[in-house]
Amino acid sequence: MSLAETAVRLIAPSGYPHDDATAARGCAWLADHGYRVTNPEVLARRHYRFAGTDDERLADLHAIGTGGAHELVLAVRGGYGMARLLDRIDFARIADQARATRPLIVGHSDFTAFHLAYLAATGGVSFAGPMLLADFGPEAVDAYMWRHFEGILRDPAYTIDVKAPQLAGQSFSGAIEGTLWGGNLAMIGTLLGTPYLPRDCPHIEGGILFLEDVNEPPYRVERLLLQLLQAGVLASQRAIVLGDFSNYRTTDYDNGYDMDTVFAYVQDRAGIPVVTGLPFGHCARKLTLPVGARARLSARADGFSLALSGYPVR
Numbered sequence: 001m002s003l004a005e006t007a008v009r010l011i012a013p014s015g016y017p018h019d020d021a022t023a024a025r026g027c028a029w030l031a032d033h034g035y036r037v038t039n040p041e042v043l044a045r046r047h048y049r050f051a052g053t054d055d056e057r058l059a060d061l062h063a064i065g066t067g068g069a070h071e072l073v074l075a076v077r078g079g080y081g082m083a084r085l086l087d088r089i090d091f092a093r094i095a096d097q098a099r100a101t102r103p104l105i106v107g108h109s110d111f112t113a114f115h116l117a118y119l120a121a122t123g124g125v126s127f128a129g130p131m132l133l134a135d136f137g138p139e140a141v142d143a144y145m146w147r148h149f150e151g152i153l154r155d156p157a158y159t160i161d162v163k164a165p166q167l168a169g170q171s172f173s174g175a176i177e178g179t180l181w182g183g184n185l186a187m188i189g190t191l192l193g194t195p196y197l198p199r200d201c202p203h204i205e206g207g208i209l210f211l212e213d214v215n216e217p218p219y220r221v222e223r224l225l226l227q228l229l230q231a232g233v234l235a236s237q238r239a240i241v242l243g244d245f246s247n248y249r250t251t252d253y254d255n256g257y258d259m260d261t262v263f264a265y266v267q268d269r270a271g272i273p274v275v276t277g278l279p280f281g282h283c284a285r286k287l288t289l290p291v292g293a294r295a296r297l298s299a300r301a302d303g304f305s306l307a308l309s310g311y312p313v314r
Contacts, residue, residue: 006314008035008072009103010132011060012042012051014110015079017133023076026137035072039063042076050081058085061114064105065097070314071104072153077133078109078184086113086196091121098124102312104153107131109214109282112183115291117196119181119203125311127153128183128210128280129288142284149288156313160287163303164277167264172299176273178238179203180295180308182210184281189224192231205236208295212243212281218254221245222262229270239273239297240266241306244281275299 008030017023020043027037042060045052052060064073095118105126107114118124130136130145152158166172181204182188188211191197213221228234245259267274275297280286290311298305 012076014081016051022137026132075107082113095122112187119292125292179207185213210241214282243278244283
């Protein structure tokens with residue numbers, strides 16, 4: 001499929017656009033780069049803090065896979081709202097539709113709940129990646145984000161190399177292979193103990209877990225990570241890859257207790273490799289990562305590489 005034929009179906013399963021100009025700019029940017037934006041009516045919907053009623057937002061999700069082959073399904077934004085829909089989503093229906101058209105489903109933040117519930121219910125692969133407002137709506141769209149977004153959606157075997165100094169006291173030998181899964185740490189915490197992240201989910205056992213969060217100070221991040229540890233999730237993983245943890249502040253009371261302290265502590269407690277510096281999260285410079293794909297992680301003291309395969313492409 002040529003770039004000119006690529007359709008983008010907008011979905012708004014969570015919050016509504018906070019700024020009409022940003023939404024319009026995002027649609028214009030995609031159109032200028034060869035995408036045909038469909039379903040723009042979701043941008044005008046409002047119901048309390050949500051982008052429409054629960055029924056309207058659920059209909060967005062149930063329409064996934066009903067468009068043309070390899071349609072790009074792009075979340076407008078995150079916020080809050082997916083939790084209200086989870087027990088009503090017919091994941092089998094979406095998977096059946098997706099088998100015929102192989103849509104590329106992309107979003108992050110609150111959309112993490114969809115990624116993981118879809119994976120748990122059907123084994124379906126979707127993409128943690130950019131969204132309309134945050135990533136295509138700014139005055140300047142991040143070149144790194146765009147390059148890797150276009151790159152992975154066109155290449156069935158994609159390798160990412162990241163330069164980032166790693167935590168002290170960790171030795172790296174050989175490569176680690178497993179299912180790549182994860183997303184927003186707080187959202188994953190809300191799914192523990194539910195059918196949408198069952199502890200014995202075969203799709204994530206022996207996996208490579210990637211995590212990010214925003215507006216969470218170090219002690220809250222540690223508490224969430226310990227929740228995953230104490231629930232047995234981390235023990236079933238082969239590695240943890242940490243992305244962007246931003247927009248937080250520490251106080252004098254923290255007394256030097258910072259995010260690096262948290263990561264080192266969790267590395268010690270988890271007993272598995274903890275890799276840092278993944279360009280992903282609530283940040284402009286982000287990768288697009290296939291949730292549920294196969295991954296091969298090779299780490300070193302000054303960075304790591306991640307080889308990905310087993311996901312839909314255009």
